[in-house]
Amino acid sequence: MKSITSKKQPKNIIPAFGINLGITIAMLSALILIPLASILAYSLRLTPGDFFRTLSSEPVRFAFGTSILCSFIAAFINAVFGTIIAWVLVRYSFPGKRILDGLIELPFALPTAVAGITLSKMYSTTGFIGKIFDRYGIRISYTHIGLTIALIFIGIPFVVRAIEPVLEKYDPSYEEAACMLGAGKTETFFKVTLKELFPAILTGFGLAFARGIGEYGSVIFISGNSQKEHTQVISYMIMQKLNYLDYGQATAIALAMLIISFLLLLFINIVQIRQAKRKGA
Amino acid sequence: MNEKHTKPEKAVQIILILISVLFITVMLIFPLFSVIINALKKGFSFYLSALSTEYVLSALKVTLLATGITLLVNTFFGVIASFTLTKYHFRGKQILTTLIDIPFSISPVIAGLSYIMLFGSLGIAKPLLDRIGAFLGTDIQIVFALPGVVLATIFVTFPFVSREIIPVLNQQGSEEEEAAALMGAGFFTIFRKVTFPHMKWSMIYGMILCASRALGEFGAVSALSKTRGQTFTLPLEIDALYLSGTADSIVASFAVSSILVLISILILILRNLFEYRAKKG
Amino acid sequence: MYVQLEDINKTFGDYKVSDHISIEIEKGKLVALLGPSGSGKTTILRMIAGLETPDSGKIFINEKLVNDISPAKRGIGFLFQNYALFRYMTVYQNIAFGLKVKKIPKKQIRERISELISLTGLDGLEKRYPSELSGGQKQRVAFARALAPEPDLLLLDEPFAAIDAKVRSELRSWLREMIHRIGITSIFVTHDQDEAVEVADQIIITNKGRIEQTGTPKEIYKAPQTPFVSMFIGNPTIIKDYWKLQGFEKGNYEGAIIRPEFVEAFKSDNARFHKFIDCSDEGIITDILFRGNNLELKLDVGGVILTAHRSLERRPVSIGEKMRVIIYRIYAYDNEKTYLLENEELLKRDVDNTHLEAYLYSKEGYMIV
Numbered sequence: 012m013k014s015i016t017s018k019k020q021p022k023n024i025i026p027a028f029g030i031n032l033g034i035t036i037a038m039l040s041a042l043i044l045i046p047l048a049s050i051l052a053y054s055l056r057l058t059p060g061d062f063f064r065t066l067s068s069e070p071v072r073f074a075f076g077t078s079i080l081c082s083f084i085a086a087f088i089n090a091v092f093g094t095i096i097a098w099v100l101v102r103y104s105f106p107g108k109r110i111l112d113g114l115i116e117l118p119f120a121l122p123t124a125v126a127g128i129t130l131s132k133m134y135s136t137t138g139f140i141g142k143i144f145d146r147y148g149i150r151i152s153y154t155h156i157g158l159t160i161a162l163i164f165i166g167i168p169f170v171v172r173a174i175e176p177v178l179e180k181y182d183p184s185y186e187e188a189a190c191m192l193g194a195g196k197t198e199t200f201f202k203v204t205l206k207e208l209f210p211a212i213l214t215g216f217g218l219a220f221a222r223g224i225g226e227y228g229s230v231i232f233i234s235g236n237s238q239k240e241h242t243q244v245i246s247y248m249i250m251q252k253l254n255y256l257d258y259g260q261a262t263a264i265a266l267a268m269l270i271i272s273f274l275l276l277l278f279i280n281i282v283q284i285r286q287a288k289r290k291g292a
Numbered sequence: 293m294n295e296k297h298t299k300p301e302k303a304v305q306i307i308l309i310l311i312s313v314l315f316i317t318v319m320l321i322f323p324l325f326s327v328i329i330n331a332l333k334k335g336f337s338f339y340l341s342a343l344s345t346e347y348v349l350s351a352l353k354v355t356l357l358a359t360g361i362t363l364l365v366n367t368f369f370g371v372i373a374s375f376t377l378t379k380y381h382f383r384g385k386q387i388l389t390t391l392i393d394i395p396f397s398i399s400p401v402i403a404g405l406s407y408i409m410l411f412g413s414l415g416i417a418k419p420l421l422d423r424i425g426a427f428l429g430t431d432i433q434i435v436f437a438l439p440g441v442v443l444a445t446i447f448v449t450f451p452f453v454s455r456e457i458i459p460v461l462n463q464q465g466s467e468e469e470e471a472a473a474l475m476g477a478g479f480f481t482i483f484r485k486v487t488f489p490h491m492k493w494s495m496i497y498g499m500i501l502c503a504s505r506a507l508g509e510f511g512a513v514s515a516l517s518k519t520r521g522q523t524f525t526l527p528l529e530i531d532a533l534y535l536s537g538t539a540d541s542i543v544a545s546f547a548v549s550s551i552l553v554l555i556s557i558l559i560l561i562l563r564n565l566f567e568y569r570a571k572k573g
Numbered sequence: 574m575y576v577q578l579e580d581i582n583k584t585f586g587d588y589k590v591s592d593h594i595s596i597e598i599e600k601g602k603l604v605a606l607l608g609p610s611g612s613g614k615t616t617i618l619r620m621i622a623g624l625e626t627p628d629s630g631k632i633f634i635n636e637k638l639v640n641d642i643s644p645a646k647r648g649i650g651f652l653f654q655n656y657a658l659f660r661y662m663t664v665y666q667n668i669a670f671g672l673k674v675k676k677i678p679k680k681q682i683r684e685r686i687s688e689l690i691s692l693t694g695l696d697g698l699e700k701r702y703p704s705e706l707s708g709g710q711k712q713r714v715a716f717a718r719a720l721a722p723e724p725d726l727l728l729l730d731e732p733f734a735a736i737d738a739k740v741r742s743e744l745r746s747w748l749r750e751m752i753h754r755i756g757i758t759s760i761f762v763t764h765d766q767d768e769a770v771e772v773a774d775q776i777i778i779t780n781k782g783r784i785e786q787t788g789t790p791k792e793i794y795k796a797p798q799t800p801f802v803s804m805f806i807g808n809p810t811i812i813k814d815y816w817k818l819q820g821f822e823k824g825n826y827e828g829a830i831i832r833p834e835f836v837e838a839f840k841s842d843n844a845r846f847h848k849f850i851d852c853s854d855e856g857i858i859t860d861i862l863f864r865g866n867n868l869e870l871k872l873d874v875g876g877v878i879l880t881a882h883r884s885l886e887r888r889p890v891s892i893g894e895k896m897r898v899i900i901y902r903i904y905a906y907d908n909e910k911t912y913l914l915e916n917e918e919l920l921k922r923d924v925d926n927t928h929l930e931a932y933l934y935s936k937e938g939y940m941i942v
Contacts (some may be wrong), residue, residue, distance in 0.1 A: 017452075020553075020623075021381045021625060022331070022381075022624060022625050022626050023380045023381055023382075024470050024473045024474065024623075024624055024644055025380065025469045025470060025472075025473045025477075025479070025482060026381050026473060026478055026479045026482070027479035028376075028380045028382075031372055031375060031376040031380070031479075032376050032380070034369075034372050034376075035369070035372055035373040035376045035377075035388070036388070038365075038369045038372075038373075039369075039373070039388070039391060039392060042365075042369075042389065042443070042446055042447060042450060043391070043392075043395060043447060043450055045410065045417075046403075046406035046407050046409070046410045046443075046447070047394070047398075047402075047406050049406060049409040049410040049415065049416045049417070050405060050406050050409050052409075053409045053414070053416070053548065054415055057359055079329065086396075092311070092312075092315050094314075095308055095311055095312055096312045096315065096316070098308065099308050099311075099312040100312070101307050103305055103308070103309060105309055107313075109564075111313065111316055112564075113314055113560055113561070113563075113564045114320050114321065114560070115316070115320075115554070116560055116563060117320045117324070117502075117560060118320070119504070119505075120504050120508075120556040120559045120560050120563070121323075121324075121508065121552070121553065121556045122507065122508025122509070122510060122526075122527050122530075122549075122552045122556070123508060123510050123511070123527070124508070124510040124527035124528075124530050124531055124549075125327060125508065125527070125530065125549040125552050125553060125556075126323060127326050127510075128530060128531075128534045128546070128549060129323040129324075129326045129330070129544060129546075129549070130323055130521065131540075132326060132330060132546075133322060133323060138326070139326070140318075140322070153568065163319060164319055164320070164323070167320075196301060196304075202360045221397055224399070225397075225398060225399025225400070225401070225402070226399070227399060227400055227401050227510065227511030228400075228510035228511050228514075228527065229516075232534065245399070246400075246401040246402075246511060249399075249401045249402070249405060250401055250511075250514065250515060251410065253404075253405060253515055258408070258409065258412075258414055262405070262409065263404055265401075265402045265405050265406075268399060268402060269398060269402065272397045272398050272399070273397075275397070276390075276397045280390075290461045312899060362759070391851055464660075467653050467655060467657035468657050468659055468660065470624065470653070470657065470660070471651065471653055471657040471659075471676075471718075472659070472670065473644070473645065473647070473673050474622065474624070474644050474651050475645065475670060475671035475722065476645035476646070476671070476674045477645075477670070477674045478674075481674065485658055485659070485661075485670070486661070489660075489661035490660070490661070
């Protein structure tokens with residue numbers, strides 16, 4: 012027991028280390044790790060052939076394509092607007108700012124199913140926004156556009172909340188220094204401030220992207236889930252396979268999805284570690 | 293020199309604020325109002341009767357039950373885990389922290405799937421579950437039953453409380469606890485007298501976030517709950533009503549949604565009230 | 574010996590923080606562990622407290638082996654660097670904590686606390702929270718809290734680090750007086766030599782996980798034994814070609830250390846130094862710093878920059894001015910030891926057997942020059 016903490020680590024003086032660590036690991040294992048491991052365990056029963064056949068079947072391929080592409084576009088749009096909103100919320104003061112700031116969290120607080128049906132209704136040809144676009148022959152609900160809008164909705168707080176704290180701590184003396192050196196305001200923003208914010212924007216982008224790829228509730232209503240129009244997303248695919256009790260295919264898709272989320276998580280961690288290092292320097 | 297700069301600067305400021313306000317209005321506020329408008333489309337008495345069907349009441353009960361148990365479990369875990377991760381020194385701390393955050397980065401549908409793969413008919417723990425059931429003389433059902441709904445809800449909100457507490461305790465450091473331990477205080481005394489006052493607000497904040505997500509969870513629960521009127525939660529009931537597709541049932545689904553919207557707004561307000569205290573520690 | 578460390582070794586990863594450390598501390602002494610950061614001084618303190626475990630070696634407190642005794646049972650009061658006051662407890666509750674944990678009756682607790690409060694001058698602050706206290710008051714609370722359970726040994730980790738320079742010297746003498754009045758054996762860690770010299774009865778100098786020298790402040794100051802100590806203590810200038818200075822010959826040394834008080838700089842027309850002018854070098858003033866009660870001169874002596882102090886009462890000097898410079902003595906060092914070398918020219922010339930230094934700074938001599 013002693014060897015865990017001796018040598019490299021300082022000694023634990025606060026009592027009850029063992030039992031607390033035990034409870035933490037036990038609960039984490041029972042509730043999260045073992046269930047997830049059972050997906051892995053089940054997928055071991057699949058042959059590589061099964062695995063690749065599932066992933067290369069047309070609907071699955073398109074579902075991955077749709078999820079990744081729409082999430083990417085939505086995350087990109089969020090990165091742009093999220094930066095503007097974070098900037099406005101941190102740098103300017105105007106009436107109603109606090110309410111605006113609070114509203115950013117709405118997608119976190121609003122149940123995804125509620126967001127899903129509302130967006131779907133709003134942007135349908137009978138909905139009050141969808142109607143306007145329909146006049147010009149643009150359909151939003153049940154198309155990739157609608158899907159992307161739902162993903163923008165769900166992703167915006169990730170970007171804003173990733174940038175805000177960095178912008179708050181960001182020392183305006185950098186900007187002042189750039190100004191003193193003769194740079195214009197616009198130039199200063201793009202060459203100095205944006206560069207400084209970039210890791211935070213990237214983190215927010217990554218989080219929104221990751222959330223988008225796994226999103227279910229808010230997208231399934233607006234996407235229409237049409238195989239013909241390729242508006243099925245990955246999580247819908249998994250749910251469909253589950254409903255057909257096709258556990259093999261469901262786990263194969265889930266495994267691929269887990270790998271993607273893992274890679275994204277790794278990416279975000281690397282960005283954050285590099286950011287932390289730069290700050291330390 | 294300065295005079296010249298001010299005017300275009302002011303213009304930029306106004307444009308940026310307008311963009312933000314417009315974005316937030318269209319993307320976030322419109323959907324909110326859309327729910328309320330759609331819910332009241334058929335008058336107030338219809339609204340009330342839509343809320344008092346047997347299905348809705350059962351769903352409300354299940355939702356509250358699942359949220360309540362989730363809050364208990366995740367708060368207990370969050371408190372213990374954050375104490376363990378911030379007050380003790382041990383190897384693998386970083387890995388443990390990352391593992392706790394897993395539910396954040398994976399699709400809720402996968403959370404549902406993982407419990408099916410563990411406890412479902414083909415699940416790894418199914419034989420064990422049957423044996424325990426036989427011993428107790430009952431048939432233990434987890435998947436497609438209430439325990440499954442509760443477990444899925446716990447899974448997706450698992451890191452919410454610990455994530456809020458950890459940064460606050462990290463900032464506090466562990467000197468106070470070490471000093472108390474050095475004077476011979478036991479774990480419970482240290483926790484109650486020294487640590488808990490520091491984490492109190494962030495714990496409440498985390499619980500608000502956890503409750504908010506638990507009330508609205510859709511994807512994970514949807515994979516594990518198939519019986520309307522018994523194991524359906526409010527979001528599932530909304531889904532069922534919406535997909536029934538009749539004009540009445542769609543309005544009813546918005547009526548049910550409106551409750552969750554009101555709760556979300558309440559939660560948003562609570563969040564904003566508590567956020568400041570929580571971050572301050 | 575009250576506290577005794579026997580051949581203590583401790584590594585953190587690849588880094589040796591304690592390298593065969595042996596220390597003996599007498600009962601009732603106030604001892605400073607002095608060294609640069611990373612020298613292993615805090616680790617020694619934490620090992621005595623039981624907050625760290627040595628890899629090998631024995632620790633005795635009051636003749637009792639305490640290696641396997643938990644920190645709480647060693648009878649130690651510990652003052653953390655940032656005091657680690659309980660932020661959600663009042664001053665009273667902070668001081669009472671250790672007593673409550675020991676399940677001492679309420680009445681006794683109340684008596685003990687009022688005694689400590691008046692001892693530390695915290696009267697009237699009982700109901701305040703730490704955030705409402707000044708740095709000095711916080712230290713007093715931490716001190717009272719550490720003393721409340723009547724420990725036999727008091728350990729202090731950088732007790733003045735968190736305090737403003739202004740109040741620091743006041744607190745130093747307060748703490749020194751307090752500890753002596755109570756008579757408790759105390760060990761404190763510091764990286765500040767002034768602090769160690771001013772407060773401690775005995776100083777232990779650490780460097781790279783080893784003990785360099787142990788002694789009273791005066792011994793350490795007057796007779797540094799290792800190159801490290803001579804370079805660490807005082808305000809030294811390190812020079813390699815010391816033999817270029819008047820009065821010193823080349824020996825088997827690596828280099829030498831000159832403290833400001835070993836350097837005398839005077840104007841060449843100064844009559845008082847007339848006799849000694851040929852034991853002096855020429856130095857050009859490169860910088861003058863005002864140090865409040867005196868001036869600090871930087872002098873370029875044949876390419877070596879030396880520091881000298883100059884009284885404000887003496888004639889004014891200016892940058893670029895040529896001065897004569899006499900070095901009374903230096904500490905020469907080799908790999909292991911330090912040697913005191915007196916200025917030989919000066920000794921030869923000292924026919925009256927009165928040290929120039931003593932003569933110059935005698936009452937009559939000082940003011941005129």
